[in-house]
Amino acid sequence: MNGPSGRITISALVAALAVVALAFVPASLPAGDNFGTSGSAARPIGDLYEGRLAVQEFISSGTEIQALTIQIATYGRHNAGKLYITVQAEVDGQWRTLAKKKFSKRKLIDNEFKEVRFRPALRVKRGQRIALSVRSDKDPSQAITWWMNPEHRAEGMRLTVDGVEQTGSAVFSVAYKRIAGTVGEIRKPLWKRMTVFLRPTGRACVAIAALVALLCFVHLVLWGAAPISSRELP
Amino acid sequence: MPQRWSSEQIRLTHDLILVFLVGLGVRIIWVALIPPWATPDEPSHFTYVTHLAEQGEIPSQTEGNEAYPEMADEVTKSWGYLAIDQVSGLGAKFGGSRAYLAVQHDYDTARRFKAPHSERMTRRGAAASGYPPVYYAYSAIFYSVFDSAPLLARLYATRASSALLGALTCCFSYLLAWELGRSRAWAQATALAMALMPMHAFITASVNNDAAMFLVSTALCWLILVCLRRPKVTFRLAAGLGVLCGLILVTKQTAGSLIIVAAGVLAVRAFPVSRHPWRLVRDRIFALATFVASLLIIDVPWIVYRAASAKVASARVTSEGGIVINVLDDAKYTLAAYLEHKISLGSDYYHWLFMRSFWGTFGWLEVFMPESVYSALGWLYVIAAVGLLVRLLRDRGARAGTLLLLGLVLGHVLVLFLAVDYRLFFARYGAGLGLQGRYFFVTLAPLLALIVSGWSALFRDHPFAVRLIPIASLMLALLSFSTMLSYYYGVEFL
Numbered sequence: 001m002n003g004p005s006g007r008i009t010i011s012a013l014v015a016a017l018a019v020v021a022l023a024f025v026p027a028s029l030p031a032g033d034n035f036g037t038s039g040s041a042a043r044p045i046g047d048l049y050e051g052r053l054a055v056q057e058f059i060s061s062g063t064e065i066q067a068l069t070i071q072i073a074t075y076g077r078h079n080a081g082k083l084y085i086t087v088q089a090e091v092d093g094q095w096r097t098l099a100k101k102k103f104s105k106r107k108l109i110d111n112e113f114k115e116v117r118f119r120p121a122l123r124v125k126r127g128q129r130i131a132l133s134v135r136s137d138k139d140p141s142q143a144i145t146w147w148m149n150p151e152h153r154a155e156g157m158r159l160t161v162d163g164v165e166q167t168g169s170a171v172f173s174v175a176y177k178r179i180a181g182t183v184g185e186i187r188k189p190l191w192k193r194m195t196v197f198l199r200p201t202g203r204a205c206v207a208i209a210a211l212v213a214l215l216c217f218v219h220l221v222l223w224g225a226a227p228i229s230s231r232e233l234p
Numbered sequence: 235m236p237q238r239w240s241s242e243q244i245r246l247t248h249d250l251i252l253v254f255l256v257g258l259g260v261r262i263i264w265v266a267l268i269p270p271w272a273t274p275d276e277p278s279h280f281t282y283v284t285h286l287a288e289q290g291e292i293p294s295q296t297e298g299n300e301a302y303p304e305m306a307d308e309v310t311k312s313w314g315y316l317a318i319d320q321v322s323g324l325g326a327k328f329g330g331s332r333a334y335l336a337v338q339h340d341y342d343t344a345r346r347f348k349a350p351h352s353e354r355m356t357r358r359g360a361a362a363s364g365y366p367p368v369y370y371a372y373s374a375i376f377y378s379v380f381d382s383a384p385l386l387a388r389l390y391a392t393r394a395s396s397a398l399l400g401a402l403t404c405c406f407s408y409l410l411a412w413e414l415g416r417s418r419a420w421a422q423a424t425a426l427a428m429a430l431m432p433m434h435a436f437i438t439a440s441v442n443n444d445a446a447m448f449l450v451s452t453a454l455c456w457l458i459l460v461c462l463r464r465p466k467v468t469f470r471l472a473a474g475l476g477v478l479c480g481l482i483l484v485t486k487q488t489a490g491s492l493i494i495v496a497a498g499v500l501a502v503r504a505f506p507v508s509r510h511p512w513r514l515v516r517d518r519i520f521a522l523a524t525f526v527a528s529l530l531i532i533d534v535p536w537i538v539y540r541a542a543s544a545k546v547a548s549a550r551v552t553s554e555g556g557i558v559i560n561v562l563d564d565a566k567y568t569l570a571a572y573l574e575h576k577i578s579l580g581s582d583y584y585h586w587l588f589m590r591s592f593w594g595t596f597g598w599l600e601v602f603m604p605e606s607v608y609s610a611l612g613w614l615y616v617i618a619a620v621g622l623l624v625r626l627l628r629d630r631g632a633r634a635g636t637l638l639l640l641g642l643v644l645g646h647v648l649v650l651f652l653a654v655d656y657r658l659f660f661a662r663y664g665a666g667l668g669l670q671g672r673y674f675f676v677t678l679a680p681l682l683a684l685i686v687s688g689w690s691a692l693f694r695d696h697p698f699a700v701r702l703i704p705i706a707s708l709m710l711a712l713l714s715f716s717t718m719l720s721y722y723y724g725v726e727f728l
Contacts, residue, residue: 030724033337061338126338183727193723195266196341197316197386206266213259216252220422221704224697 011219018214023184029193032062032126032176036069037152037169044073045161045170047143048136052162054146056132056169059156060089062176064121065098068132069113071147071171079105081138085116090129098122105136105144113173121177129156132172147171246412249422250405257404257429260711261397264439267718269318269335270389271309272597273440274670275361279370280441281305282359283392287374287381288351292367293359295543302357308349312385315344321722334724348384362443366484366536369446389441396445400438403449404429407679410456413463414635414683415690423686423703428679430707432594432603432714437672444672447486451676454478454492455642458499462638467503472521475500476528483533489676491649493529495642500525565661572656575666585612592671594714599670601721603713614685621688628691636687639680646677 035058045054068087083103088095101116108114124130136144148159150168159166179186195203271277284306285293303310313319317336359370376395380388404425411417411424428434438445457475461467479493500521589608595601622640626633650673655666674681686703693699719725 025727027725027727029726030334030337034333034724036333061336178724178726190725193337193725194719196335196723197270197345198266198390199345199387202266202387202390206262209259209262213256213263216255216259217426217704217708220249220252220256220426221701224419224422224701 036173064177257401278360298358480532618688
């Protein structure tokens with residue numbers, strides 16, 4: 001085992017072990033395009049109180065919505081009543097409710113980014129139209145508001161207040177559930193994502209280059225180098 | 235009958251091959267990981283390569299052919315197909331934010347996209363037009379092999395040409411460390427540290443003439459050390475030094491300070507020691523003449539070409555690679571003002587320059603590793619410095635080589651600040667060049683060799699201590715891969 005072929009075999013085994021160990025490392029990758037509008041140039045959408053409804057529509061780019069976040073404002077008050085958030089998906093021209101959440105307005109923090117998580121994640125289709133509705137109860141003295149960005153326009157997005165279309169978008173973000181597991185479990189979508197710009201030949205070249213580099217590195221580190229004796233110095 | 239190789243030569247060759255393969259493999263990974271156009275000035279450098287390959291001419295220094303755009307239509311069209319502008323510094327969209335490259339996107343069209351030759355024409359070499367053509371001519375060969383392939387294939391092939399140069403640079407760093415310490419362990423540690431060093435791998439995996447400059451300057455640093463250490467300096471060594479110095483002037487002049495060092499070391503080294511004074515003087519003159527002749531053989535064609543193509547009547551060509559006359563003209567700002575300005579920048583600037591920008595700032599200089607990494611690397615400098623002091627005090631045999639390498643590193647830092655940042659930019663315009671960490675990579679191999687030497691000295695040259703360096707380098711490389719994957723692809727580990 002001390003000959004060159006024995007050393008190469010041991011190096012190959014150690015390199016293989018390293019690859020196997022890598023397979024147990026937890027990893028995750030995105031399954032949809034998390035999206036968010038920025039708050040720059042933002043202004044309030046208007047008072048939201050009993051009878052008023054703000055709806056932000058967007059097109060889903062993933063299949064499982066894990067969280068939605070909206071930026072709300074309380075006018076510096078501790079308001080009474082509830083904040084209602086509804087998520088609907090358009091199916092055959094009809095809106096189907098996927099989730100309803102309510103929050104105490106008294107516990108809201110002014111200008112906070114209020115995150116709404118869904119367990120389990122909301123199942124939607126890529127390209128499906130989604131509607132995020134925000135409304136509040138009680139009279140105008142207990143109103144809250146939702147920040148919007150009048151300069152942000154994106155395809156498929158539509159903001160309405162009481163059915164009247166607004167220019168721009170609400171300040172909100174969408175987080176899709178990620179594909180998660182160990183590297184070994186999610187190796188196919190992980191490899192595809194990491195080499196998204198490569199064609200099959202390119203992917204093969206990268207894989208071979210990486211494995212050869214690993215093998216050579218392990219060989220150099222394992223078998224090292226004996227110091228040269230002074231008799232051998234020129 | 236060919237001379238039989240000694241066992242040590244066989245082992246060194248074996249090491250060099252392995253180091254080359256590690257360096258190349260790591261850089262191929264970077265070639266794939268870096269999204270298209272997501273490295274500093276890559277579109278411009280690629281434009282130069284394209285201009286050479288498609289139009290068969292060195293880009294003009296002046297206006298160029300105004301019938302064509304500054305950057306090829308094929309390249310600018312590709313940005314839309316790639317959706318990279320929504321993430322990278324090429325142009326993040328206002329009002330919207332994309333955390334990483336789109337998941338929902340037609341990448342197949344991007345992978346297959348290629349434009350006809352008419353859309354690959356360019357006016358000249360974009361912002362890279364001022365550079366000498368050697369690197370670009372070399373890369374154009376790789377481009378041409380994939381001439382009928384999609385744009386991305388040509389881009390990756392051109393990147394691979396840089397990766398080859400980067401891998402060869404690691405081999406010369408091995409030779410330099412070997413020359414310093416005569417230890418394969420040191421040489422392996424230095425070479426693997428360079429092979430895995432994130433910023434070096436990142437730059438030499440992109441289309442950038444720095445890849446050629448790093449190779450030539452590292453080889454020159456090695457030969458300078460050889461010239462200093464060997465008892466006998468041959469004509470072949472003098473010629474080799476001359477050729478490498480010449481190559482520096484036709485790749486990128488940032489490493490120009492090494493030419494002065496090379497000439498100086500050659501001038502003071504004894505040629506075949508002779509009792510006859512005239513023979514000693516004659517041999518030194520011949521050595522210097524060989525050096526100069528070798529340099530001129532490489533440079534004269536480029537100097538003549540630039541002189542013939544320069545339109546300015548005063549024959550003053552200020553961009554790199556040309557004839558520079560009267561460079562001392564029009565200095566409006568003093569050195570004192572410059573030093574005051576540099577002091578006012580504070581420690582944050584120097585932390586960015588010597589830590590973040592040096593060890594790893596990716597993309598268009600907007601992607602950073604965790605701050606704790608840079609802090610840890612800062613301690614590495616301190617530990618290595620203490621170790622070097624121990625080395626200098628204890629190891630008399632290593633003093634000359636260590637001091638030379640230290641001189642190279644510090645000298646290059648001074649040249650960049652005083653000659654380039656101050657004299658060429660601040661003195662004229664009141665603002666510096668905008669130094670970046672990679673500009674110091676001309677003497678990266680000497681620096682890494684010194685770090686290895688210092689670290690080893692602290693552990694009394696115990697072989698196990700030196701083996702920790704490649705392991706640490708691998709950890710750093712993996713962290714840099716993870717940073718890139720997280721920023722551009724949204725992939726998270728642990």
